[in-house]
Amino acid sequence: MNNLKDLPKIDLHCHLDGSLSKSFIEHCLKRNVSALELTAPSDCASLAEYLTKFDLPISCIQTRENLKAAVIDLLRQAREDNILYMEIRFAPTLSVNASLGYKDIYEAVIEGANEGLKSFGVYSNIIICAMRHHTKEQNLEMLKIGREYLGNGICALDLAGDEAGFPNELFTYLFEEARRLDMPFTVHSGECGSINNIKLAVEAGAKRIGHGICLVNDPALMRLCKEKNIGFELCPTSNYQTKAVKTIASYPLRNFLDFGIIATVNTDNMTVSDTTMSKEYELITQKLNIAKDELIQLYENSIRLSFANDDVKNMLYKTVKDYEK
Numbered sequence: 001m002n003n004l005k006d007l008p009k010i011d012l013h014c015h016l017d018g019s020l021s022k023s024f025i026e027h028c029l030k031r032n033v034s035a036l037e038l039t040a041p042s043d044c045a046s047l048a049e050y051l052t053k054f055d056l057p058i059s060c061i062q063t064r065e066n067l068k069a070a071v072i073d074l075l076r077q078a079r080e081d082n083i084l085y086m087e088i089r090f091a092p093t094l095s096v097n098a099s100l101g102y103k104d105i106y107e108a109v110i111e112g113a114n115e116g117l118k119s120f121g122v123y124s125n126i127i128i129c130a131m132r133h134h135t136k137e138q139n140l141e142m143l144k145i146g147r148e149y150l151g152n153g154i155c156a157l158d159l160a161g162d163e164a165g166f167p168n169e170l171f172t173y174l175f176e177e178a179r180r181l182d183m184p185f186t187v188h189s190g191e192c193g194s195i196n197n198i199k200l201a202v203e204a205g206a207k208r209i210g211h212g213i214c215l216v217n218d219p220a221l222m223r224l225c226k227e228k229n230i231g232f233e234l235c236p237t238s239n240y241q242t243k244a245v246k247t248i249a250s251y252p253l254r255n256f257l258d259f260g261i262i263a264t265v266n267t268d269n270m271t272v273s274d275t276t277m278s279k280e281y282e283l284i285t286q287k288l289n290i291a292k293d294e295l296i297q298l299y300e301n302s303i304r305l306s307f308a309n310d311d312v313k314n315m316l317y318k319t320v321k322d323y324e325k
């Protein structure tokens with residue numbers, strides 16, 4: 001097999017704040033930061049504890065210049081890992097302040113994406129995240145203005161944050177508005193064991209589910225997801241850290257693949273989870289016995305599920321041959 005690092009890769013579930021490099025954060029804060037400040041501990045107890053690691057990087061993306069530079073920082077890291085296409089997600093409302101509005105924020109990250117393509121040859125699109133603890137007014141305004149950039153740098157909506165505290169039934173308004181605006185969406189669901197959240201997201205019209213690993217406990221819902229071609233954005237290292245699975249060996253990637261679900265493997269947060277796509281590939285090939293032809297399948301699943309346009313998808317399909325060497 002090729003060196004895992006050399007294989008072409010796609011990351012469809014990567015948070016901008018949780019993936020900023022140590023050097024970028026130190027540059028922004030003008031001080032040294034420790035690994036403990038940036039990365040979830042190996043004995044991380046829950047998703048709630050995991051989420052406390054985001055305050056520091058979010059403080060670094062509060063200006064137009066830093067937002068643009070943050071996307072460039074991420075795409076530079078992507079190039080090093082031979083990621084050819086990346087969907088970068090972030091919560092715009094966490095960067096809104098008196099001197100920074102949604103349009104400034106969207107234009108800054110799109111400029112960063114364009115510059116990242118020019119400098120590193122990595123294609124990307126932006127997914128905008130509504131937050132579960134934000135108000136209806138905040139989430140709808142973020143979506144309305146973001147929709148103006150659909151197809152021009154922004155590719156979809158997501159819903160993120162404390163899933164257990166704010167379940168999907170509270171967000172009917174958001175899913176309805178996304179459908180009305182013809183905005184494709186993915187939803188973080190089933191990361192904390194709630195099968196009902198996956199069900200509600202699928203019924204509401206989600207094209208993809210972030211994590212969703214408890215799906216394997218409900219064969220009827222699995223069949224429905226298979227029939228509807230719902231894609232799953234799995235993030236093994238992160239899911240282990242947030243205690244969505246007890247052991248890596250029990251990670252249900254193979255169950256998804258064997259059932260015929262369109263599953264993909266992603267990083268979630270490169271810095272908070274101290275991971276890369278190469279490390280995820282290493283983990284699943286060594287601990288879950290994922291074979292080379294299954295890596296090809298995962299890569300093709302990512303192309304199929306991506307919110308990229310046909311030109312980018314066709315370019316990515318041509319790179320599948322690099323797995324056959």
Ligand SMILES: [Zn+2]
Binds near residue numbers: 015160188268
């Ligand atoms: Zn996520």
